[in-house]
Amino acid sequence: MRNLTRGALALTLPLVLPAALCAAPAQAAPPSAPPGAKEGWRLVADEPFNRHLDDRRAPWKPDGDGPSSPYNVDMYDNDGAYFDTVGGPAFRQQLAKMKTYRKSFAFGKRGWLTAELAARDADGDGRPDTPPTLTSRGGVAHLDEPAHQAGVVIRSTRDLPAEYRVEMTLRGLDFGGQRGGSWDYPDGRINGYSPDGCKTNFPWASGGDFARPECEWANVRTDSNGFYYMSIMDYRQVAPHNNVFVHAHRKVAMDGYNRYKYTGTGLLNCNPVTKQYEPYSAGTGNGVNALFMTDDRRYATMPGTEYLMQSECGFRKGGAIVSAVDMKPELLPEQPYTFAIERRDGAYTMEMSGVFAHVGRATFRYTRAFVQDGEPIWHYNQRPDEYDGRFDADWTWQGPGGTLTDRGTWPAGSAYPDRFMIGDPHMNFYEGSAKVDDIRLYVPD
Known part of the structure; x- marks a missing residue:
């Protein structure tokens, strides 16, 4: 048995449990205020993408993973011990068939x-x-990812403050979901994926035969597409990784999880007008999931944390994923749509604004204390x-590959x-x- 212990910092003081909060919406400032002003908040950083941005100015560099890589985090990395365990020797053989390239660059005022x-x-x-690209044109950032075996994100360069709104x-948005009432697009794409070639989750999974050919792995084209509108992560060098890694490092997240022609019971839509849950097939596959992660494991064979989901239809822990x-x-x-996450007064709040099905233009906010009803938000402590x-x-x-223990997943x-x-x-x-x-980015006024 291999035991790996996560790094921990110094001595801790007793935990104070904050009460549950019902947060009021962040109010817009008076018309005379500068753009982006919000009552109760002070704007400290703003990126309107008015200056030219082009990732071609930064070079692609090979990333060999391992301890010497700046992207090395834990056993769930792209070359992590977790995959050696669940995949056996076949995992290393498959991983050797590809190399990872990365590019990273700071932008915006003071980077x-x-x-x-x-x-x-x-x-x-x-x-x-x-490869994916990141450019700006017409005052808007364009994130383009023509193949699923890649990733592109924008993140905060430095740690967010103790209290903030981002x-x-x-x-x-063109990351799957129905278009014109169909999952199969007129241009031949399927749930946003190109129809060319096989598209699978190779070479990372939580089980199965790792030795099988790439095209015999799980078909992602007919599984799911998606996008993270805003998420708070629990480590510093936030960057694309395999999906198992990502699921272990989220504190709170608003994302799309667009399942192709899904008719099962593992997903639900909330109708904010009737306040009733509906089958996933009743929607258009363009839902927003508002997920507070907690310490329980959601999956038996991989490290994803369990979901706490608040919507106009009520509260659910685990079970079917709810599109709010x-x-x-x-x-x-x-x-346009606006997505925001706040950390203030011992709680996280997720907010989404725009024109939504059933209800039209609306703003929805969902708040949970760091620890509420005995349920913590995963790794909330800064x-x-x-x-x-x-x-x-x-x-x-x-x-x-044997037995592997991840010791101290959240130690004192x-x-x-x-x-973000x-x-x-x-x-x-x-x-x-x-x-x-x-x-x-805002801080309390």
């Missing part, structure tokens, strides 16, 4: 934002295959003295930064394009 792009080189020519405006609202991408860019270790646990994995003395992320961080899922504008 407060960072772009992270990743892609694979499978043909061995020393260049990434079908928001972005979405002006374009259904967007209408066909209205973009004329009718400092050791905010947490006393009560939710610590060991996670054990077994597979052809630990601390986890807040870093927008885009697609999954290097084995999701494909498409999006237009992002007006990323703003």
Whole structure:
């Protein structure tokens, strides 16, 4: 048995449990106020994408993973011990068939934002295959990802403060979901994916036969597409990784999880008018999931944390993933959406505004205290003295490669930064394009 222990910081003080909060919407400032002003908040950073941005100015560099890589985090990395365990020797054989290339560059005033792009080189020519791009045109950032074996995100360069509001405006979205009432698009794409070639989750999974050919792995084209509108992550070098890694490092997230022609019971839509749950098939596959992560494991064979989901239909822990609202991408860019996350007064709040199915133009806000009704928000503590270790646990994995224990998943003395992320961080899922504008950071006034 291999035991790996996560790093921890110094001594902690007793935990103070804040009461549950019902947050009021962030009010717009008077008409005479500068753009982006909000009552009760002070704008400290703003990116309107009015200056030219082009990732071609930054070079692609090979990333060999391992301890020497700046992207090395834990056992769930692209070359992590978790995959050696669940995949056995076949995992290393498959991983050797590709190389990872990355590029990273800061932008915005005083470099407060960072772009992270990743892609694979499978043909061995020393260049990434079908890489993603990040550019700006017409005052809008364009995130383009023509192949799912890549990733592109915008993140905060530095740790977010103890209390903050971060928001972005979405002006374009083409990462799956129905278009014109169909999952199969007139241009031949399927749920936003190109029809060319096989598209699978190779070479990362939580089980199964790792030795099988790439095209026999799980078909992502007929599984899901998606996009992260805003997420708070618990580590510093936020960048694209495999989907297993991403699921282990989210604190709160608003994302799309667009399941192709899904008719099962694992997904639900909330109708905000009737306040009743509806089958996933009753929507258009353009839902927004508002997920507070908690310490329980959602999956038996992988490290994804359980979901706490609040919507106009009520509260649910675990079970079917609830889309709080259904967007209408066909209205973009004329009718943009705004997504925001706040951390204030011992709680996180997720906010989404725009024109949604059933209800029209509306703003929805959902707030949970760091610890509420005995349920913590995963890795909420930015400092050791905010947490006393009560939710610590060991996670054990077994597979052809033996037994592996992840010890101290949330120990006393630990601390986890807040870093926001927008885009697609999954290097084995999701494909498409999006237009992002007006990323703003506020602190309490």
